[in-house]
Amino acid sequence: MHLFSHEESGLKNLLPIDGIVHYYGKTFSTIEAGNYFTELFQNIQWKHDESYIYGKLIITKRKVAWYADDEFEYKYSGTTKKALPFTNELLAIKKMVEEKTGENYNSCLLNLYHNGNEGMGWHSDAEKELKKNAAIASVSFGADRKFLFRHKQSKETIEVQLENGSLLLMKGETQTHWLHRLPATKKIFTGRINLTFRTVIV
Numbered sequence: 001m002h003l004f005s006h007e008e009s010g011l012k013n014l015l016p017i018d019g020i021v022h023y024y025g026k027t028f029s030t031i032e033a034g035n036y037f038t039e040l041f042q043n044i045q046w047k048h049d050e051s052y053i054y055g056k057l058i059i060t061k062r063k064v065a066w067y068a069d070d071e072f073e074y075k076y077s078g079t080t081k082k083a084l085p086f087t088n089e090l091l092a093i094k095k096m097v098e099e100k101t102g103e104n105y106n107s108c109l110l111n112l113y114h115n116g117n118e119g120m121g122w123h124s125d126a127e128k129e130l131k132k133n134a135a136i137a138s139v140s141f142g143a144d145r146k147f148l149f150r151h152k153q154s155k156e157t158i159e160v161q162l163e164n165g166s167l168l169l170m171k172g173e174t175q176t177h178w179l180h181r182l183p184a185t186k187k188i189f190t191g192r193i194n195l196t197f198r199t200v201i202v
Contacts, residue, residue, distance in 0.1 A: 014158060015149065019174030023160055024167040027100055027139070033165030037141040039089050040193050046112055050079050062118045068107035072200045074129050083107060090195075093139060097197055101169050103135040105197035116143070116188030122150060122179040125170075125198070134199040135171035140164065142192035150179045 014021040028036065046063040066074055067090055068083035075081075086094070090108055098104055113119070125136055140162045147168070149158040162168060170180075182194075 014160060015174065015178065016156070016158075018151065018177035019170070020172040021149065021158075021174060022101075022169045024100060024169070026163050026165045027096070027167040028141075028165035030165060033141045036089060036093065037191075037193055040110070040141065040195075041112070041191070043087065043089070044110060044112075045084060046110075049111075060118070061114065062120070063112040063114075065110040065112075066107070067110070068200065070106075070202065072107055072129070072202065074107070074109070074200065075127060093195060094197055097137045097139060097167060100167060101135060101137055103137065103169075103171070105135075105137065105199055106202070107198050107200045109196045109198065111194045111196075113143075113145075113182070113192045113194070115191060116145075116185040119184035120182040122181045124152075124175045124179050125196070126175040129200050131199040131201050133172055133176070135169055136175075137197040138162075138168040138170070139195040139197070140166050140168075140192060141195075143188050143190045145182055145188065145192055146185070148181050148183060149174075150181075152177055152179060 011022050011024070014023060044065045046065050049060040049062055049064040050058070066081045066083045067086050069086065070083065072083045073080055074083065094105060094108065142164060144161055144163050147160050147162045
């Protein structure tokens with residue numbers, strides 16, 4: 001199933017069943033998004049992501065960073081990451097996201113995709129450190145990218161185009177019943193920074 005632009009979808013639930021996804025569209029102006037992309041690209045302590053798949057260590061081209069209110073530890077794909085303290089830029093973005101969504105977050109996982117060749121496979125954000133069914137807010141700066149949801153049982157697929165400066169919110173039972181991915185593409189040559197604001201159990 002293909003979704004229309006955010007002007008048409010508004011804040012209706014983009015999922016037909018078993019979860020809630022709201023797409024707010026462009027929440028940051030083009031100038032704000034460009035400035036944040038530059039600041040985050042230059043100042044965030046990026047590292048190549050590492051994960052264990054079938055016991056083998058995989059190092060991705062994509063880079064990641066983990067920031068939070070406190071030195072939380074976050075485990076996924078067999079690796080443990082320790083959070084760095086929020087920067088002023090991240091706090092400003094977090095405040096904007098919290099005001100827009102009406103939710104609160106205490107941490108942020110950032111992903112840096114250098115071009116369209118870098119993506120993310122099917123997964124759900126359901127690690128034990130995360131508060132169950134809590135909202136996850138996804139902010140995009142840089143290249144527009146296609147984002148997909150797939151129901152775990154029915155295999156129904158939902159597609160949305162994540163614009164530069166946009167905000168997407170996942171909550172309810174979305175992570176329990178749906179997978180999501182960022183497919184790679186050879187058509188995009190510029191970078192994208194994605195921020196996912198989350199709630200870690202403390």
